[in-house]
């Protein structure tokens with residue numbers, strides 16, 4: 001299996017996040033991608049290539065132009081105002097504030113407009129890193145356009161919390177959504193996205209909620225008790241044309257492989273019935289029992305089984321890296337999914 005990877009991910013390195021009222025080092029750190037890359041090489045998964053540049057076009061098929069331009073210019077504006085620390089939003093348009101009112105002109109106000117939480121710090125290199133992360137995904141997708149049955153996009157930062165015009169949850173560009181749209185723009189009739197990250201892929205759900213050409217299935221911590229809290233319930237089935245093409249599997253804290261794989265089996269039945277031309281996997285491995293911010297109990301061998309189940313669908317499958325914060329284990333766990341897939345494909 002081909003892996004696409006760029007060193008540019010290191011340019012995004014948030015200094016801290018708020019945990020228990022204290023600023024702690026960000027869980028979403030550069031060593032995550034380094035660990036996965038080292039495991040890809042150690043296991044001889046296949047060739048590792050740098051991304052090509054497909055420009056902003058395919059990103060703008062998914063993201064709002066105002067949002068993209070804001071992201072591109074935010075750090076330069078922040079630095080010009082004399083700041084050097086990370087740019088982090090603290091004010092958000094909640095209910096009964098005007099979320100569709102005039103976009104504030106002040107940087108912090110505009111940032112709040114384009115964010116849903118404080119978990120996506122903008123640093124000096126964030127734009128280059130998120131642009132390259134999307135190009136990593138698009139390069140893997142292009143490899144499949146040329147006929148490959150599978151590919152691995154080692155994206156960092158991750159993407160599944162980012163929506164059309166908002167960042168949050170360590171995410172800026174929705175890499176999985178960008179490649180799903182690219183498949184459609186190249187002639188695919190239907191694309192399925194299976195999100196196996198511990199957290200609900202709220203951005204991906206939002207982007208395709210009213211569409212039948214992308215089926216979204218997500219297995220995640222129940223939003224009643226888990227981030228991102230405000231989306232991801234089982235009764236969210238899609239709307240309009242998209243009704244019936246969104247499937248959420250919220251699961252309780254403590255879920256192990258037995259409970260998790262039952263949801264996977266059901267999601268796979270839905271995907272098989274949909275008969276997509278391509279499958280995109282939002283590959284988060286924060287379902288691992290030792291993950292520092294998550295509450296599922298998957299163990300490393302379970303990821304081999306996960307890959308085998310995905311392979312049994314027999315679909316062209318593009319893997320996109322999302323979350324996973326037990327840094328020493330995420331290489332083993334992510335590559336186990338890929339090797340399980342290859343062994344069963």
Ligand code: OKS
Nearest residue numbers: 119169170197199227323324
């Ligand atoms: C901890 C809460 C933020 C959790 C963000 C989750 C990011 C992730 N301060 N999404 O898949 O892994």
Ligand code: ZN
Nearest residue numbers: 197198199323
């Ligand atoms: Zn996650």
